[in-house]
Amino acid sequence: MSRRAIFVLTHALALLLAVFAAPAAASGLLVLSYHDVRDDVARKGDADLYAVSTQNFAAHLDWLAGHGYRPVSLDDVIAASRGERTLPDKAVLLTFDDGLRSVYTRVFPLLRAYGYPALVAVVTDWVDLPPGRTIDYGPRPFDRDDFLTWEQLREMQASGLVEVASHSHDLHHGVNANPQGNTTPAAVTRIYDPQRRRYESEAEYLARIRRDLATSAGTIERELGRRPRAMVWPYAAYSSQTNRIADELGMRVTFDLEGRSQKVTGDLHGLARLLLMDNPNVGDLAYELRHDEELEGLRGLQIDLDYVYDPDPEQAARNLDKLVERVKQIGPTHVFLQAFADPDGNGSADALYFPNRHLPMRADLFNRVAWQLRTRAEVKVFAWLPVLGFELPDPAQRQELAIHSRNPAETFRLDPFKPQTRRIVSEIYEDLAVNSYIEGLLFHDDALLREDELVGVAPATPTARTQALIDFTLELHRAAGKWRPKLVTVRNLFAAPVLQPGSEAWFAQRLDAFNRAYDYTAVMAMPWMEGSREPQAWLDRLLEEVARSPDGLARTVFELQTVDWRTDRPIPTERLKAQVRRLLARGARHVAWYPDNFIDDVPPLRDAREAISARSFPYIER
Known part of the structure; x- marks a missing residue:
């Protein structure tokens, strides 16, 4: 047997031992972050790194149910933070970012079949995208057929399984961050103006964020009849100052992408989420939930x-x-x-x-x-x-x-x-x-x-x-x-x-x-x-x-x-x-x-x- 074959087998055995022998992650709220769910996602190395295959997503739901994870809604989380309700052991909240059409065509049927609630975070500028307009989403330009419509969101909300959150109105992109022209996330960047050779002032920056969040929350309320209670920051880029603005607009729950699980307290800002990337199968998911991050070396x-x-x-x-x-x-x-x-x-x-x-x-x-x-x-x-x-x-x-x-x-x-x-x-x-x-x-x-x-x-x-x-x-x-x-x-x-x-x-x-x-x-x-x-x-x-x-x-x-x-x-x-x-x-x-x-x-x-x-x-x- 070749040295490479021995290496591969040893690596696979180590992974299996980590998945099935290691203790489960500490009890607390687990929040999973998904994006696109498609039938044709490559096993590994898909052009869209954040896409998960429909088969793997369904297998995730099976694995979670079979290993004692209990689905909860955003309403359950908020009630628990107020001491009005107790979350079950191994509570899990599913979230879906960007408002992609697959949430309606692929995810929603599975949510109904399994009885799992979910939080869907939409970029309001992308919902019901006008004909002819495209968004540079990464693997290719996305058009109106790639994003949710307000009618689809109304149907999912009416089911009682889906709550809609803001993912901003128009902050899901980079802006000019320095004189050299680098772009960094719009929600946390003081924009540099090369013509005037100056950065946005604090007041200008905060006013821009407030306008965006107010537009997003107002649009969701107008279209769906309910004001969003949660803000899912694009790229998990936020600060205490932007969270304060979200608070003032009624969005007292915010999320980022750092960590796997957490205890629910009175402060629901910056809830950790596990980002699912590179089409993880059940073994990958189990490994992510069970391996001890404290053992990773710097x-x-x-x-x-x-x-x-x-x-x-x-x-x-x-x-x-x-x-x-x-x-x-x-x-x-x-x-x-x-x-x-x-x-x-x-x-x-x-x-x-x-x-x-x-x-x-x-x-x-x-x-x-x-x-x-x-x-x-x-x-x-x-x-x-x-x-x-x-x-x-x-x-x-x-x-x-x-x-x-x-x-x-x-x-x-x-x-x-x-x-x-x-x-x-x-x-x-x-x-x-x-x-x-x-x-x-x-x-x-x-x-x-x-x-x-x-x-x-x-x-x-x-x-x-x-x-x-x-x-x-x-x-x-x-x-x-x-x-x-x-x-x-x-x-x-x-x-x-x-x-x-x-x-x-x-x-x-x-x-x-x-x-x-x-x-x-x-x-x-x-x-x-x-x-x-x-x-x-x-x-x-x-x-x-x-x-x-x-x-x-x-x-x-x-x-x-x-x-x-x-x-x-x-x-x-x-x-x-x-x-x-x-x-x-x-x-x-x-x-x-x-x-x-x-x-x-x-x-x-x-x-x-x-x-x-x-x-x-x-x-x-x-």
Whole structure:
């Protein structure tokens, strides 16, 4: 038997074991998201990635019914949130986006046969599409025969099985998001006007969203006699501000596409949905519902945007292409992308790469690069930004707000206990979120406080100083979260507080406190930076100490160094690969490195792909 055949059989056996032996997902509300349902969908690789075959959809309903899932309606969910009704165990709500004709011709008959209720979210501008008009839906232009009519919606609503939600009136498309011409989802983007060289103001943006949602809700009420109670955001792109507008228009339930199930509470905004893609069969569905997401490892590259920047736009574009191609070939899960400019390499921000209220903008570059990495390299992009290290342009203000360290080589930082600092940095994080399509935040290693700094101002004990800085970063998370909900948080941690707990006094950092506060802690597993003479033994000890901490291995990213900054030479790639292998073999779950130098191919692409790719079988994509 060939090695490939053995690999395929082993993979298939692992899948079967995961599907039929693993425990079911935790009890809660499961929301499934479907789009088109057709008879002729390819088994895999259909031109419409979001289409599901009629046969597979019917099999999903059979499997759900046979495995104890109980169908619920939106009305059941709302009643449960008010304490008026109890949802059954393993409750499942079916949702169908975009208002496609197949919901009436293929789905509705099956809903009636199985007695399953559903929520159908329509783009009101697409319902009863005028003759001759088409929508660029992806696989081909869709016309009036591809979308629902109001008459069909009335019939389905009258059955008592279907409730109609808004999917916006005209937000299901991208709009110009930056000077370079990238398009991002209309519901969360401040439109850039190249003629006037300006972005939409907050007031203009919110007024545009309100007009759209009011038009959609008003149209549904006029045509169907009922005002929609739910808003299904196109592309799952929304914010607390857009949810507030939906609330005011009577749509107090909103959905996104992150997660599998959740407990129902009084807040029904941002309900998680499982998006069904690539025509999943019953085995695929079962795997998605039963596999433990907590066991999935993070593989990250921390990347300097300073390497992409060039005053020549054409050179910057070439640099960006080189970065995207490298990331795509390596195949990590995450990129931690520098959002600040630090050309002098002193660890603090001289400028930023996004429009903001407080620092110079070196170039309007971050959003473009983040979006290109997300869409072309298919990675999750986290913004890497200082917490305190912002060199404000006004010398008097900078002096007034600075932490005055006795060590002249110390990273410049602002005093977090001054209200003006808190306001300025919070506004920087808010401006980042307004202008950037990101999925998380990496808090830079500048968030530290020495025991001889701010004496009489900062809390007296190391534990209290640690918590004070944590509280400040959580405040920054909330500021960004106003425009980007559900941001994942990661914070850099020096190795010394892990290896020598008493050094918390010198850093105001502690692993267990970080792992309680953030989704991940990125410990700087950099033995050469720490001057170790035995790097591997040093890393072994670091991992042992992390493993002793509660949830240590589950929540900690081991961030390796790829360069020995004492000599400015790359770490030998065989040694780097050996470090990754040993960390994983000894129980580490998440690994990243810094820097990833895409300009000079350091570490070399072949070795980088072998060491840190998230693919189970790394290969070059053609």
